[in-house]
Amino acid sequence: MEDTPARPRQRILLVTGMLGAGKSTALRELEDLGWEAIDNFPIRLLDRMAEQDEGYSLAIGFDCRTRGFIPDDIIAQVKRWTDQHDIAVTTLFLDCAGHELERRFNETRRRHFLAQDLPVSSGIAAERELLSPLRRWADVLIDTTDFSVNDLKQTIRQQFAQTAPREMTVTVSSFGFSRGTPPNADLVFDMRYLDNPHWEPGLKEQTGLDDPVGAFIENNAVFTSSFAKIRALLLELLPRYAAQGKTYVNIAFGCTGGRHRSVYTAEKMAKVLRESGFSPTVLHRNLGSRAAELVEGSQHP
Template identity: 35%
Template sequence: MNTRFATSESPQPDGNAISDAPLVIVTGMSGAGRTTTANVLEDLGWLVVDNLPPQMLEPLAELRHSSLERRPEVAPRRVAVVVDVRSRGWFAHLQEAIDAATDRGERPSVLFLDATDEALVRRFESVRRPHPLQGRGRLLDGIQRERSLLLDLRSSADVVIDSSGLNVHQLAAKLTSIFAGDRKVQLRVAVMSFGFKYGLPLDADVVLDMRFLPNPYWVPELKSLNGQDEAVAEFVMRQAGAEEFLDRATDLLETMIEGYIREGRRYVTVAIGCTGGKHRSVATAEALSARIGQPEGVDTFIVHRDLGRE
């Protein structure tokens, strides 16, 4: 078990759900970004414990409480533990440990990292390491075995992040937006552009399809550009139905955002797709983000998942 102590002073808890939780469990698929998550939290001042056996959650919580009572000025206020299948048979006790903590009135928040089988295979092959559950079988066998084991845990997680189309820097930015903390922010909205040909984002709460608009890809002078370029954005927005779509999507999302805040949701992903994730979805994501990011208490940021893949 590796324990990494943050070098910066631990920040005070903020008012935003998982970022305000004194104890967060980081789990999910092997290769989906748990190490990056641990590094981001460590840089933000969290105490991070890697590969913790689930049975140690209660002693860790007791240690934190006693430290706060004895020396609150130096005690870690926010702790994250990485718990995954590397603990082998012990991992089966994770849900039991979470239930026990809930019964004590101190349920930890759960962050689940996920990715497609294709992305995970590619990552494992790039580092030339076997999957923890692979045994004598294929790499894909280990991945599918792990996914089956984590199915219930994923469905009950507080936050699920799909890292399939994100590089390390994009994932770090997304995590920072969740955990950095801002007392005035009630809801963080990720507006993500993507290409349908690369698959739906696994963590999308809302999916909007821009393929009803003409594709700038077939306009010679726009083909090499993307939706962040002014010429492409103007082309997309002047198409019949584009402005009307933006107006209606904005009204719909504003209504949903009000409901999310009432229900205690703190993180939502709005995915906007086109064929390749380069022109229409990017331009629309930029325009829509500017609109829904205006209400006080809503923090909106943009992720262009597939931009640059073509």
């Protein structure tokens, strides 16, 4: 009898806290990290989300305005989920000092949901008492009193980026300057300082994917030292881009026609990045273009 494939483990992140503490900002940042984010989802439907057969990562936002919001019932419901081994549940609570919440409400001229005709401070006090069981029980507590919007985004990335469903997408591409620089390139490296294989007998019709072209480029002493410097730079920058929440990074290597030097360097760098734990996609924009004299010029560069 064949074994049944293991069901992907479903992850649920419950995001709650004080009104004005930054729940919407947190959910948007989690969505950028790859979570499927839903705000103000009816509490009574939570069990249905947990019963889905497919494994996915879901961030659910709720607060005192959400229909059916009873903290003790929510805690009991989540405890039932934790008994199911195919569901991992984490609760994030966003808190903020009362004086700062008052300032934020007054600045935006929003009425607190629980204040009715009372001062904002009365609504905040009532909400804090209502949410106290969730605050005590939450797995992760973030106090946003002294945070800017960017501070909260950074904290969310630091807290959840390592377990985010979506990794940063890295693309390594080659191109020819004669046909323009890629408009979406984040980092561009000009490889035209290297001797051009186009002018070497027998290499003109080959490309950077062919061994003789690679051997010719590697034989240039400056290539080894410059490639090492570019490698070190990328291995330093890419983790920093990821920490800043950047979703896509396009690294582009260019030469005159986009068929020799840039292609070989892009392939070699992609191999280095794979060995360093990244999963780059390789694109060669002009590899199929004809290396005409009009493109490469009439003299050795």
